[in-house]
Amino acid sequence: MRKLSLLITLVFCSGTLWASSSIFGFGPNLIGSYQYQYSTSALGRGGYEMAYLDSMNLNQMNFATWPFLSRTTVSFNMSYQGMNIESQSGQSQFDSKANFNGGFIAWPLIQKRLTLGIGLAPLSVSDLGVQIQNVGVGTKGIQTVNSSGTISEAKVVIALALNKNMGFALVPSFTFGMIRDFVRIKFDDIAYGDVAIENNYQFTGFGLAGNAYLNFWDFLALGAKIKVPSSLTVKTEQRSIVAAKPYDDIRSITLPFDIVVGANIKLWGQWQIGGDLAYQNWHNGYLLDNVAMDNINDGLRLGVGIERGPEEKKYTSYFKNINIRGGAFVSQLNSSSQGEKIHEYGLSFGFGFPIIKNQNRIDMAFEFGQRGDLDLNFLREMFFRFNFSLSTNELWFVQQER
Amino acid sequence: MKKLNLMFSQIGKYMRIKIIVVSFFGLLAFWACEEANPIRDEGNDVLQAYGQMESDTLYAIADTFFVEGKVNTGSSPKLLLGNNQDFEGRFLVKFSTLPNDTIAIDSLKIIVSAPGSFGDDTNPILGKVYRVTGAWEESVNTDPTWDYLNNIDISPETSASFEFPKLDSTSYTDYEVELPSRLVDIWRDTTAGDQNHGLLFDFDGADHIKEFSSREGFFSSRRPRLVFTYRDEVKDTTLRDTIYATMDASLIDYKGIFDQSKIYVAAGYEANAFFKFNFDSIPANAYMVSVEFRFTEDTLSSLVNSNRTTEIYLRNVTTEFNQLPFYRIDSTFTFNVNHSVVLTESTPHILSLRDSRRAVVSRSFIQDIINQFMIHGSFYLQFVNPGNDISVYAIESSENATGIFRPHIILEYYVQTAPRL
Numbered sequence: 056m057r058k059l060s061l062l063i064t065l066v067f068c069s070g071t072l073w074a075s076s077s078i079f080g081f082g083p084n085l086i087g088s089y090q091y092q093y094s095t096s097a098l099g100r101g102g103y104e105m106a107y108l109d110s111m112n113l114n115q116m117n118f119a120t121w122p123f124l125s126r127t128t129v130s131f132n133m134s135y136q137g138m139n140i141e142s143q144s145g146q147s148q149f150d151s152k153a154n155f156n157g158g159f160i161a162w163p164l165i166q167k168r169l170t171l172g173i174g175l176a177p178l179s180v181s182d183l184g185v186q187i188q189n190v191g192v193g194t195k196g197i198q199t200v201n202s203s204g205t206i207s208e209a210k211v212v213i214a215l216a217l218n219k220n221m222g223f224a225l226v227p228s229f230t231f232g233m234i235r236d237f238v239r240i241k242f243d244d245i246a247y248g249d250v251a252i253e254n255n256y257q258f259t260g261f262g263l264a265g266n267a268y269l270n271f272w273d274f275l276a277l278g279a280k281i282k283v284p285s286s287l288t289v290k291t292e293q294r295s296i297v298a299a300k301p302y303d304d305i306r307s308i309t310l311p312f313d314i315v316v317g318a319n320i321k322l323w324g325q326w327q328i329g330g331d332l333a334y335q336n337w338h339n340g341y342l343l344d345n346v347a348m349d350n351i352n353d354g355l356r357l358g359v360g361i362e363r364g365p366e367e368k369k370y371t372s373y374f375k376n377i378n379i380r381g382g383a384f385v386s387q388l389n390s391s392s393q394g395e396k397i398h399e400y401g402l403s404f405g406f407g408f409p410i411i412k413n414q415n416r417i418d419m420a421f422e423f424g425q426r427g428d429l430d431l432n433f434l435r436e437m438f439f440r441f442n443f444s445l446s447t448n449e450l451w452f453v454q455q456e457r
Numbered sequence: 458m459k460k461l462n463l464m465f466s467q468i469g470k471y472m473r474i475k476i477i478v479v480s481f482f483g484l485l486a487f488w489a490c491e492e493a494n495p496i497r498d499e500g501n502d503v504l505q506a507y508g509q510m511e512s513d514t515l516y517a518i519a520d521t522f523f524v525e526g527k528v529n530t531g532s533s534p535k536l537l538l539g540n541n542q543d544f545e546g547r548f549l550v551k552f553s554t555l556p557n558d559t560i561a562i563d564s565l566k567i568i569v570s571a572p573g574s575f576g577d578d579t580n581p582i583l584g585k586v587y588r589v590t591g592a593w594e595e596s597v598n599t600d601p602t603w604d605y606l607n608n609i610d611i612s613p614e615t616s617a618s619f620e621f622p623k624l625d626s627t628s629y630t631d632y633e634v635e636l637p638s639r640l641v642d643i644w645r646d647t648t649a650g651d652q653n654h655g656l657l658f659d660f661d662g663a664d665h666i667k668e669f670s671s672r673e674g675f676f677s678s679r680r681p682r683l684v685f686t687y688r689d690e691v692k693d694t695t696l697r698d699t700i701y702a703t704m705d706a707s708l709i710d711y712k713g714i715f716d717q718s719k720i721y722v723a724a725g726y727e728a729n730a731f732f733k734f735n736f737d738s739i740p741a742n743a744y745m746v747s748v749e750f751r752f753t754e755d756t757l758s759s760l761v762n763s764n765r766t767t768e769i770y771l772r773n774v775t776t777e778f779n780q781l782p783f784y785r786i787d788s789t790f791t792f793n794v795n796h797s798v799v800l801t802e803s804t805p806h807i808l809s810l811r812d813s814r815r816a817v818v819s820r821s822f823i824q825d826i827i828n829q830f831m832i833h834g835s836f837y838l839q840f841v842n843p844g845n846d847i848s849v850y851a852i853e854s855s856e857n858a859t860g861i862f863r864p865h866i867i868l869e870y871y872v873q874t875a876p877r878l
Contacts, residue, residue: 083877194747196695240695240746240871246811247747247869248820254876291876295744300828306878343878 076180087181095444099405099420100360101382103331105278105317118224119268121170122216126448131158138438172212194244204234224266260287282313311340330359337389356386378407392432399426517681522548523598539663541576551655570679576665584660588615702855702864704733718857724840725847733835747869752808758851
């Protein structure tokens with residue numbers, strides 16, 4: 056029953072991973088808002104988990120931690136996001152949406168040694184609308200551009216622990232998805248015909264990433280991820296309802312390399328602190344038909360946080376078994392607005408509620424922050440996001456060590 | 458046994474909790490997927506304001522007044538208008554070219570500033586501003602052959618009345634005259650040569666003379682000025698273009714005498730009018746949003762019942778048109794009628810088609826021509842009079858009329874931008 060529910064959920068949603076996206080991800084040559092694929096528990100810590108070893112939850116940034124899980128583990132994530140966008144001209148708009156943010160399953164082929172896994176995660180999302188007023192020459196017109204769609208990564212994880220202090224993972228991935236831009240112009244004068252044009256972009260490609268997890272000291276763990284530049288094929292179709300000629304094209308996109316490093320320090324008791332630093336060379340590494348784009352900036356993200364884990368004692372109060380997390384994050388987006396770089400910053404906190412200790416946990420994270428600057432970028436997004444995830448550890452397919 | 462029951466009880470409780478939790482997430486996931494609606498209501502879109510109203514000012518590049526029997530070389534700081542003790546003054550003023558028709562001019566007015574007057578100015582000066590149709594120099598007053606009455610357009614579509622009351626200050630009083638929008642079309646149309654010869658201020662009744670500051674006046678801000686407002690446009694918007702007929706002709710079954718420089722469409726007599734337009738200047742990725750046909754009536758040649766314009770139909774022709782001027786009524790020329798749309802007289806003597814549901818067929822037809830789906834696309838007018846009355850409507854032709862008086866189409870189109878990837 057449980058397996059079936061999870062399977063149906065994953066299969067049903069595999070082609071449509073949705074997340075409300077930043078308006079800054081919309082523009083010429085862009086593929087939407089780039090997504091950092093942190094788990095919900097990590098988001099509660101400000102988005103750090105490269106060196107965080109969690110016995111219950113699947114680490115979605117550093118798969119080299121997976122061999123240290125002794126049971127088959129499933130995690131999947133959802134969120135509810137609200138965002139208010141303001142423009143310099145004084146207009147504002149609030150929007151909210153629930154999203155499914157992917158999931159993973161990890162299966163220990165050899166306990167504490169070799170783990171195999173699969174999963175889905177959004178790489179980039181586009182879900183926004185832009186309205187431009189007064190576009191007509193002879194009459195007032197309103198142009199609306201809706202963009203929606205997701206580029207997702209289906210990942211296969213092969214994770215190996217050389218010993219109890221060192222793990223590595225190789226993560227080949229298949230990238231797929233579709234983004235659809237719909238342009239519509241409506242005119243006040245009925246003598247004018249409305250414009251309706253649809254642009255569909257279909258993406259396919261392969262990628263490869265490697266992860267490492269090192270824990271040579273009791274108090275300090277390190278983690279790293281590198282994803283090599285990957286190539287996407289984008290098939291473009293332009294269609295209009297009324298008249299214009301169809302347009303088809305096939306182009307290639309090169310995604311930049313992605314490096315993330317992180318550290319985790321154990322403090323007293325169950326307290327831990329840590330941070331992740333991520334970098335993608337979008338400026339020179341993002342190529343469209345092998346040509347670098349203007350107005351693209353390198354992506355940077357720094358997330359730091361703190362967590363209090365559950366008591367190790369078997370019999371203790373439920374409150375002491377709850378994970379409590381807090382953190383902060385700052386990032387530079389890969390796009391620009393009004394020729395200026397765009398920055399995002401915010402705070403987060405979260406909790407992990409065990410259902411059955413050491414077997415099931417619901418994680419929740421609440422983030423709030425801001426993207427953009429009204430003076431510099433002409434637009435500002437104030438957002439909050441509730442993240443939920445369910446993790447379950449089972450003995451499915453596991454051969455117990457004797 | 459008790460242990461077994463307890464174990465099953467705990468397992469059952471444990472299973473129920475998990476099923477509830479998994480079902481909750483399953484439903485949430487399903488809802489999230491259902492939320493993936495790619496088209497959202499406009500109310501949920503982010504608004505960005507563009508297209509604010511702007512105004513701009515053109516200052517006179519030439520001006521002069523003329524008084525019968527007097528010499529004026531145009532260098533005077535004053536422009537005189539009115540009548541005082543048989544001394545009559547009128548003045549001419551000219552401005553540089555208006556911006557092209559990619560922006561929509563919302564209003565147009567001329568402002569002149571008067572520092573003083575001759576005579577008792579209790580009563581206002583009544584008069585009109587006329588479009589000047591011929592070239593003039595600032596020394597025009599010295600040219601005995603230049604007759605202003607033969608160099609102005611007196612039609613109401615291009616002239617404006619004014620009433621200039623008593624001066625209201627001891628320094629300068631500004632007087633504004635709202636100008637008709639038709640002037641904008643004419644001044645912008647450079648296809649038939651420079652049409653912008655400026656304006657003439659004439660008076661109908663006056664018992665004094667007002668002095669206005671000329672472009673040589675002491676204060677530059679008091680020069681005659683043309684102020685127009687327009688909507689500031691943004692990129693990725695609609696454009697406007699005017700396409701004139703490259704070929705037109707009438708097929709006439711009439712043996713009497715008539716002015717053969719005009720195009721005729723008639724009922725009672727066999728007379729159909731054909732028009733072909735060249736859309737090569739329109740971008741291949743243009744998306745037609747508005748089409749307005751305009752034909753100007755030649756009132757002198759329209760013979761009878763020409764007011765029945767609602768019985769004139771514009772039809773699409775899909776056959777080859779190349780040698781149309783040489784076709785006769787007995788020729789083998791044929792045409793296919795795809796659509797019929799009724800033309801109406803939008804303004805006096807302007808036969809036009811712009812109504813939405815009727816225009817849409819021609820908009821699609823023109824789109825097909827631009828897309829090269831329709832190789833031989835052209836148009837013809839047919840007068841369909843249900844009775845036996847004779848009705849004749851004469852239209853200015855492309856060969857013998859100038860500027861916007863020729864048959865033309867005003868197109869507005871959206872230039873389809875390339876996909877972002």
